[in-house]
Amino acid sequence: MSEKKDLQDCVEELRRERAQCSFDVEELTNIFDGGKELTARRREIEHLICSDPAFKDEVPPEYLSHEDLYTNEVRKVTHLMRKLAEHNIPLREASITQVHSVLRDGNPLIVHTSMFANALASLANPKQQQQWVPLAEKNRIIGTYAQTEIGHGTFVRGLETTAIFDPETKEFVLHSPTITSTKWWPGGLGKTANAAIVMAQLYTQGKCYGPHPFFVQLRDFDTHHSLPGVILGEIGPRLGINSQDNGYLRFDHYRIPRTNMLMRHSQVLEDGSYVKPIHNKLSYGTMVWTRVAIVHSCSKKLACAVTIATRYSAVRHQSELVPGKPEPQILEYQTQQYKLLPHIASVFAILFSASSVLRMQRNVAASISKGNVELLPELHILSCAMKALSSQDSTQGIETCRLACGGHGYIASSGLPSLYTSTTCTITYEGENTVLLLQVARYLIKSYRAGLEGLPVLPSVMYLTAPSAMHQSPPLSNQALIEAFRISSANLVKETESRLCRQFNLEQNFHYAWNRCSVALVHCAELHSRYYMCEKFLSTVESIRASDRVRSVLQDLCRLYLIHHITLNQGHFLRSGTLSGVDLSTLEEEMYELLAKLRPQAVPLVDAFDFRDELLGSTLGAWDGRVYERLYEEAQKSPLNKTDVSKAYHKYLQPLMKSNL
Template sequence: MFIPAIVGQGTSEQQDKWLGRAERAEIVGTYAQTEMGHGTFLRGLETTATYDPASQEFVLHSPTITATKWWPGGLGKTCNYAVVMAQLYTQGQNYGPHPFVVQLRDEYTHRSLLGVMLGEIGPRLGLKANDNGFLRFDHYRIPRMNMLMKHSQVLEDGTYVRPLHSKLSYGTMVQIRVGIVNDAWQNLGRAVTIATRYSAVRHQSEMAPGVTASLEKGNVELLPELHSLSSGLKAMSAEDATLGIEICRLACGGHGYLASSGLPRLYANTTCCITYEGENTVLWLQAHIRYFICKTFVESVESLDASEGVRSVLQSLCRLYLIYYINLKQGEFLRYGALTSKNLAFLEKEMCELLAVLRPRAVSLVDAFDMPDALLNSTLGSWDGNVYQRLFDEALKSPLNKTDVPDAYYKYLRPLMKSNL
């Protein structure tokens, strides 16, 4: 989010100063918004940025333990810069959270700067390759021009210039949430590809193009709807993908527990989406996203310019999606009288018929995702279906197989077995 924040919130001069350096990786940045005590509740952020007109600097400070920035990727040991969200104070008034570009480490020694405390937050369920960190400030000073001032400004004397619209700073968050939607479907697509390909081997009993561009021109008419949709889509895609990946993992039986299947990694990396960049419980409050998805799915299939064969398969998939979620939430349809028990029985029968029609096409459908083996990184989901040889070859790579008798046998097990307990 470091580069999108500078693009979306910085003036042209500020973009000239930092954007090129960031894109060339001369500096490495992150986006520090979430705090130990405050996630989705943006207005509750505790980190302060107080303007000092005498020195024309902002003084960044973490007044409490809960003000500690917590979770940003790359923050702990990797990044030397961050876009920090902090409560802006000037001329004795609080103007709410604003973004600031903050140098955290020396560009040559990589040591954290005086007044900056950095660290890594420890092991997590997933995202193990990420350097998720914490950050605290002790009256740390930055130049006035380090406040990103595309939409609002603080003048040299401390006068605050309001933005055209108070919600313009949400643009970056909307963009990132849409990115999470994309990540979620791709992870679910990988899981479905792995599980479907394995099942064929194993036998046993931009929502609207150009919308965000209008924000650049100060047109905020669509922002409330865009914010609502991005919030709901993020919540729904994260939850659907997490549940869907777990279904795929369980469908692969015992082998779905193996790390080499690729499914545990996909699950761990996707379930994180439920809480980061907006906790789903809060985002679900944005009142109608499943309806939006169903409506969009139907309209897209009906207007699709494709062969009859492709159209027929997509219509079946669309119908299956609609019936599946009606069946899943049948209590609500019954409670409000939208459907009767007879209707639901008919839909369940149709769902079974649709599954029978789609089953022979399942492998072809996941092949259409065009995900290469290197991307899937799965012994179960390889394109050639050579599952069992790959499982065995992967098992041989275990460090425990480097020797026939492990050192631990001589050090611990043998003395225990030979002792007279």
């Protein structure tokens, strides 16, 4: 664990759970972190931050006003950045930790240190980087990424903000021509940022060239007042993450130099002529990076939730499993195991998939630097698929964990509500999931047709027209199950492509036909994405360097993950003929056996995620298991408990009680 802990300090139930562990928890922690050295470094950074009293909240964030919440988080995040700088810890290195969890309800600078910084790195040319990157690194410039508008989000081509080149002054004129062209949602835009990367429709020489990125100063760098022609504000309370000042932005014929157009991939020359990029998707780099980061974040958020719910389930006793016997731990109930154990497996599935996409991203970036963009479309589609699937799985998993904790999961101090609200937003930002899945489906249909015609297709979709290898593996083995996913995914794409052709013959319009098949197309993309995640989970477990005991528990988790998702999608496997009804019944029985087998390892498994109590932030999920004491202690912090009789009694209740209504 992060700090040496004495089992005598935890409740009896958790002592028993930890005593029956069959594997080396520390070894699994190293795998979760990506290596022994990374574990050590993570713990070092987390100890540095968590030992600083400046990060402790005197008043729980839930009791603060909107303005006080924002101010408190700005205080903490600026202190965090100074602390990291004092100890020469780069932000990228800090990202391997959970230190940002000290910011309970969002980070007003997260877009500045992530999307803004990466946009400059991937979209600005070397001269522009020399001009702006040092200022951003020193926080002289605090930026955000302004793409989404109140009227358009995922459909980037529909953006309405305009950037019209004026050849006489060599400037772009930024303008918001409609209410729907108002930039809406960017984190940090409301009150924090003084600059932004703005996506706007580029017009030059009377022609529109589509959305392009521009570096735009929004506020005076000294006074922080918004500049003339710039209208800024905060959009108001959201479901969660309310300390992150999501904002709105409008331009009134606001002029910026021509050289503020980010020109790494395309440019406008002084005479107004447009130089197009070598590939029309090169500007996707920032979005791809962000989606990969979302996938990794989803695995950590789900790991937090399942840690809380599993520890609580080991401490909580309820009802009678056997009449007349003592109330058992709720983790003894098979229904509780079914709620939690597949999500422990899902943490690793998402994490290993994120690592795979990250490796591809690095390879593609290296190829692009050499002028090779061949794999860029595959990376774009893969990042869409994994972002959609991981955000969906983690959001549903966190909500399942909350429900698994009964009424106590509804209490803010459980940590589960904030985990949910900070994760469910990933379903819509950086690409709404349904839209992303339809992009994946379009790629699948296109690749399937190309494969039928004998044209070359990229590696991740070669399977769509490849021959079956179903009978080359032992029946119901892991490889056979992966092959069942592969064939079922290919079969669903084939069926949907045929349906699309039939619909086109009826409609005589591809777009109408596509819409009438869109539900089936989303299912194609989901099954393809699940196949990829399953395959990466299994291949990672099979190749990982680990002791026999750690490998064994990972194999059990992987097997549970495969079977769980087969049982949830039985129709696909029956339709493809890859699994029979008897096969599915056999697998379902095995799933229940795996739940029983993994049940004694549940608490050690979540211990391996190694979350410090300060960063987990939960009354239900602390390492020592003192659930009821922590709940009671947290209740004492309510401002309503400062007095025995509330002001509301004298002002409203007493008059009502004494009236003759």
